[in-house]
Amino acid sequence: MIYSENILICIAMPLIIALFFTKENTRRFLTAFLMGMLVCLLSAYISGFVNYLTGIGRDDMAVYYSPVIEEIMKLLPLLFYMFVLAADENRMYTASIGIGLGFATFENCCYILSAGSMNLTYVLVRGLAVGVMHLVCSLALILGLNLSRHFKVLTVAGVIGAISMPMIFHGLYNLLVSEEGASSYFGYFLPLITALLLFVPFKRMRESAGN
């Protein structure tokens, strides 16, 4: 058993101190990164609670409900940033990447501390598959939100439409890796392939947002 809260405190402390010595984009990214780690911890609490309530079991929980809970939790700070602080597209992009990476980093830290880091294959899977999957989900989410905002359809329907993309991608990844064999190998490569495919459209999107 590990104490996730203690791990969060340990990793977050230097980052919080660093906030006083940084500004603008770096500070925004650090804040989002911290938020991502916090959101990861809260998602774990909620997933545990839902598992207890439904009695669905750990494996089924990971396949069916965790993607929903985790992506909603990642969405909430972004919605706050978008609607309350009226962030523009570029800032939303930075925040989304930060939250996704913070989430992935904290989740990986907890898994590696509990399972050990002796096996290089396992560590690579955690880094290149799960880690990148959270990044891809964040990119998909921000793309959906920015598109909805661009077409002035950022209503409840638009937000749910946007959040459903990362949810289904996350759910598909978890489903693929839930069974051993060819499907799991495909699942491990899926986030990396998707990230490569997303590189060009996102480069264009950032350029157009910059203009």
Add this chain to the structure above:
Amino acid sequence: MVSVFYLYALILFMLSDIYWLVHGLLRPDVRIPFGANEIGEIGIYLMYSSLLNAAFKEEERLKELLGATVLTGIFSLAVIALWIGWTGEWVKDILSGLAFGYFACSSVRAVIISKAFDRKRLSVFGIMAFVLIGLQGAIFAVPEAVGNVLDIMCYCIMFAGTVWLLINAVKTVRKAYRTSDSGSADDNIKKKPLAASFVFGLWIQNALYMSSEYVYTVIFVIITFNVFLMYFSVAIYEDEAFLKRGGV
């Protein structure tokens, strides 16, 4: 950019289908509970609705739209009741049904605003939809032998509607495409395909949920065809939006 929005909805559609397929292969005996896949489906309806609402937001004909919206709402509630009757899954069916209902309202609203259907055609469409729902509901209450006859009648209405709306959508798209260069006196000429193809999408999606076995597969193929039809209609609409902005 409208096509980018549509592409986003299409990727969602693709991922949802891949999830369904992978789940069928990896866990054939497990029924998918309400989770990521269902939210993906809800997301597709909401993205389609958002696209239609973005395209048809300029016009306001509240009185004209009110009656149709109320009727579509009643239709959606009846659809939700049917789904619950078939599956017994309340939460899943209510949430999916609400999103489906929103898509239905947006599609019918688009048809009225763009005048893709005249009043007579709209009435025929509404009557067919309500008769279909009524017959499906009646199957629960009648003996099995009568139920089988009603089931066949439902399939007849379903396919008659599918053929009619498909031909209508294809014709509308072709007409708009042909007049793209020459110009037309009809202001809605490039909006009509969007409304016609999406309302056909609504009908065929409803037909999919009412089908089983090989009919389900046939309808799935038609849905895939309609994805391209919808794309063409989005492309034609985008061209018009581009012209309106003074792009040429």
